[in-house]
Amino acid sequence: MVLWSTQIREGKMMRKSVWMALAVSAALLLGVPASFAGEHKISGSFLMGTGSATGNYYAFGSALAQVINRYTGANITVSSTGGSVENVRLLKKADIELALVQTDVNSYALNGVEQFADGAVNNFSAITACYPEMVQIVVSKASGIKSVSDMRGKRICVGAVGSGYEVAARQILGIYNMTYDDIDERFLSQSEAKNALQDDQIDAFFMCSGYPNANVTELSLTGKIDVISIDDEHVWMLLEKYPFYAGYATPDDQYKLGHPVSSVAVMSMLVALKELDEDDVYAITEAIYGHLDEIREVNKKAGHMSLKNPFRGIPGNVHPGAARFYKEKGITVPDR
DSSP states (O other): OOOOOHHHHOOOHHHHHHHHHHHHHEEEEEEEOSOSSSSSSSOOEEEEEETTTTTTHHHHHHHHHHHHHHHHHOEEEOOOOOOOHHHHHHHHHTTEEEEEEEEHHHHHHHHOOGTTTTOOOOSSEEEEEEEEEEEEEEEGGGGGGOOOOGGGSSSEEOSSSSHHHHHHHHHHHTTOOOGGGGGGEEOOOHHHHHHHTTTTHHHHHHHESSSSHHHHHHHHTOEEEEEOOOOHHHHHHHHHHOOTTTEEEEESSSOOSSSOOOEEEEEEEEEEEESSSSHHHHHHHHHHSSSSSHHHHOOOOGOOOOOTTTTTTTOBBBHHHHHHHHHHHHOOOOOO
């Protein structure tokens, strides 16, 4: 798959100038057939912001685009980006039309806080929740940390500065009446944190990722780590204070811990510019849920998607086109 981040940063004029040249190759890459089986057709071309070319968002976005293109006639090109925060900033400039973002980043953007304290971004709306990204708190067994309360005075990696992990760490510590003053905070990326824990340079780290996570799986093979739970009382406190979170418990024991882990998760979500045609967004939503089995065949994370709860972690701001689809299915659409 070709990366289009250069064209994105140079803006819509350059992007549109290359659409004709890209049309044939994009169709081949994403499996668009000569004729389309769906009732609702789309004639437009769109960019979908995802994440790094080797990450979960890029792979998942590619699976969505493949099916949407096949059944609607759309020409969605998947773009490699820096992830949720960059995607929102690209949406703000209308340099992309579709994006995968986390529900917490969605909330921060709409309310003009955290990474968007310089100004709210509200020119996009939700289409659907996708899959959970669990807050995982990984600790060294030697640290003696059994709960978040035990982190006082310990060397804790809270994520890279300004990252989603770091915001989540502050929120969780806050629910336990703790701040960075109560810990020896460290700011590291996920891979750096994994190495630091292995080398006994930190006692624990926060991360937010789909389960299972490869770095945690690797650490678990040593038998020297644990993943601790957030107790039920504090989970409910987090859900009450931060509605973009959803409760989450590990469905199995892929880390070989010998116990389940309860925590919270943000949901990845598909969003679209508000200016996108209502009929087009209806068709996108219809293609996703009409052919969810095909998306699951390409990417197992789609197994978390269901019409039983398409708004998990999404309190409102649903695109009118998607809302029309859900209402036709008898599903109540949140309107906060």
